[in-house]
Every structure is written in structure tokens, then in C-alpha cells.
Amino acid sequence: MSSALSIRNLRKVYSGGFEALKGIDLEVEQGQFLALLGPNGAGKSTTIGIISGLVNKSSGSIAVFGRDIDRDFSGAKREIGVVPQEFNFNQFERVADIVATQAGMYGLPRKLATQRTETYLHRLGLWDKRNERSRFLSGGMKRRLMIARALVHEPRLLILDEPTAGVDIELRRSMWSFLRQLNAEGTTIILTTHYLEEAESLCRQIAIIDGGEIVVNTETKTLLQRMNTETFILDIDEPCEAAPAADGYAVRKIDSTTLEVDVVKDQGLNQLFSQLMTQGIQVISMRNKANRLEELFVSLIEGNGATTAEP
């Protein structure tokens, strides 16, 4: 089975001399759900731009489902759907026209284009808005419109560049559900996001790009296993004067009813609860101090120390 996406030694040097990509390699299997993470200016959007034909590469090779973009870019493009970060549809056109026009650009005959437009506007909850001018849609609807447009030619690889940026929680959850369903139906998905909870929740593989280089590319669970220490916040029932002592755990007092504790990997929490119980302290609730992936991401990026600004 060929890869959905195969990137080899991809370099991009902008005309000002800025090297946005320093020879990255990336392999995405068919059916994968990959998060491409990285700080601003790391090279995520440049990578997506090159794959989709919006940015010219300096060197290297890209194959989409085995089709090399230097030899058969037209064939490769047919396999890709792109949902960009910024709204990039005509603000004066009607919703249905935007989707149907994109279908036509992929060569879909009018009848099929109309059917697909209806299907994807229904799936994205925009059918009622089909005759609206796109500029009158809410921000969330505009994002869904871009997803419908990207899917109308039924690509096998869907690339989403920060699809939930600025979207409210309810809509974000419904988008997650839709993307999971799409992935379950066989569509390979690549997602860039700054919401690491999103990456952890949705993606089975994570690649982290920083300073134009891929610094991590592994399964999400493997990545999370790398964490040595997690910090938890504990809410306790009775106020305490000082942080209680717990053998083997670093416990700090945040306020009279809130504690913070570092738990080393494989150490477990049972021992901690037992020791607190013996001191008469009941834990009412507990949560991670920060998203686990976020902690790991920050440590990896700080360790790499290569963050640069894109021109």
C-alpha cells in the first residue's frame, strides 16, 4: 500500500534568502490522522502551500498516493482537498455557487457537481444557507463552507490548516466529530492546529516541525509516553495551613484548599491518595495543570531552540 503523502528532503528558500524548510522528510500512511504541529513560523503553512500548489518548492520531492507532483501534479491535486487558514472564497458569491464552482474546476459535470454540493452542504449543516451570499455567514459557517468546498471532489487526502481557529467550543466539538467520521470512512487527514487538546483528541500520529525541520514524527500515544512528569491540581475538602508532606511526591500549596503535585511517570496516584488520607485530607477533584501534549510540546520546542519567524 503506497503512502498517502510522501515528502522527501523538501526545501524552501524564499526570495529574501529565508530558509523556511530545511530538507524535511514526512511519510503519512493511508487512513492516517496526522497532526502537524509547530510554533508560528515553523514551516507548517509553507509545507501545506507546497503540497497544494500555492507555493513553489526550492528542491525535494512530494508524492501524493504515489503521484509525484513534478510529473503528475494534476493527478496529485485531484487527490487533495485543502482547507486553508484564511477565508479564501469570493465574499459576493452564493454559498452553493462557491461549492459547485470548485467542483467544476475539478472537472465534475454539472449534474454531479450539483449533487455533491447538496450532499456536502447537508453534511456540514449549511444547506439552509445555500442561497446566502457568503459574506453574510458567521465565522463558524465560513469555516464549514471551506470544508464543504474542499470535499466536493471527494479527495482521499484532506489537509486542514487550523480549521477550528476562532471557533466556539460547541462548533469545535461538532467539527471534531465530523472529521473523525470522515477519517473512519477512509479519508487521510492532516491537520495543523495550535489547540493541542485537539491534536491529542483527534490524531493518531503527531509530527512537530520547528525552524523548518521535523523534530518529532511518531504516534500520539508513543509521544505521550515520553512524558516523565505530570503536574496535577488537587482540590481538597478542608483548608490546610501548609502543604502536606507525601513521601516520594513534590506537593505545593496553591491556596488553602488547592494543592499542586508533580507525579513521576509510573509512580501512580494511589500512594499519594493513601498518604493524604492518613493525614485526614480528602481529595474532591483532580485535573492536569496543563494539557499533557502542551507540556511535551513546549519542552520539545524549547529543547530544539530553533523557532524563527516566517517572512
Place this chain on the structure above:
Amino acid sequence: MKAFEQWVAFQTIFQREVRRYTRIWLQTLVPPMITTGLYFVIFGNLIGQRIGPMDGFAYMEFIVPGLIMMAVITNSYSNVVSSFYNTKFQRCIEEMLVSPMPNYVILLGYVLGGVSRGLAVGALVTGLAILFMDLHIHNLWITGLVISMTAVLFSLGGFVNAVFANSFDDISIIPTFVLTPLTYLGGVFYSIQMLPDAWQWVSKANPILYMVNAFRYGFLGTSDIPVGASLVLIAVFSAGLFAYCMYLLNRGVGIRT
């Protein structure tokens, strides 16, 4: 992309262009009718009656072909330049760039969009002219051929302008400072036979003179320039501009990073 799919993609772009200018018909189709109508009334009727015949024709008859041509040139150019620049400005050009459409399909779609608006305006203005005079066409084929080829040429010119434009100012500079003066000096309102020899030679460096005269020949059967030379000139300029547009698109000038 298979030939049929390319045909569908071409139709898609062309239809979107037609949808665009018919949606805003008050900005695209009506103003040239008003402007040209005023020319007919003021220059053709009021002043024209005092000017007397030109090349053996009533002044109104003489200027009508040039005024129709002027409207076609302006509208085919401005349709493509404003539409394609808008797709860059709103970033919806990315819809085309991510699709598998070959570049020539994109170019032909826009050019035919510009040609269709140019010809639509030309037809409306011609209809208006009929209200002022009895319109006779000397050679329908020459008339149709010249007007269509000219619309293609200026649509291509508008495309080049849009590719290089970085602001809305950039899309009005060429029409204002180049096209309008060349059109007014291109024999729309006078025969170059009226000019001293030196100025006749200067006028012959103006390509629009050839188009206006060839078109006038189609209507009146008279021209300051051989019609064949005009047709060859338009064809050569069009072929050159088409090749240049393809070069710009293939290189991604002004549209890809």
C-alpha cells in the same frame, strides 16, 4: 485532466465570469451605454451636424464604429483586470491554484469572460446607435471578426495588468493613462487624412488606430489603413500576449509564492 474535464472547468470559469458581470449590471453594462449615448447626442447629433461629412459620410455615421469599438476595448479590458485582480485580492485565486486545471484553461476562461462582456456592451451600444441613425453594415464578417479579435486582445491585456497589480490603483493606471488617450487618438473622432503627414506617421504607431479603422471598414467600407494589415497586427499582438500570459501563469508571477 481529461479533455472533457478541462472543458467543464473552462465552462465553470466562463460562467462564473458572466455571472459576475451580469450580477452587477448597473456597474458593468449600463455605464458604457450612458457614456456612449452622450457621445451620440453631443458629438454625433449636436456638434456633428455643424462639422459636416467626414470621408464622405455624415459625422454621426463616421464616429459610431469607433465609439462601439471604444466601448468594447474598455469593457473587455476592465472585466478581466478587475475580476482577476479581485480573485487575487480576496485570495479566491487559491481555489483555482489548488485544482488540477491547466493554466491555459484558467486563461481562456477569463479571456472569454472579458470577450463576452465586451461584445455584450458592443451589442447594447450598437442597439443604442440605431435610435440615432440608420445603421448599415458593409461587411458583417469583417465587422464581427475585427470586434471579436480586438476583444480577445484587450482581455489578454487586462489579464497581464491584473497579474502584476498589487493594489486597486494598479488596475486603473493603464486604462486611464494608456488606453483612453490611445483610443481618443486612434481615429475614433477623425480621419487621420486630416492630419499633417508627420502626425499621420505618429498616429500609425498607435495600434488602436488599426482596430478602429478595420472596424469602420466593416460598417462603412472605408478605412485609412488596409484591413488585412489590421487583422494581421491584432492576431500577432494577441498571439504574443497569449504566450506572455502563459509564461506568467506557468512561472506563478504575482500569484504563487
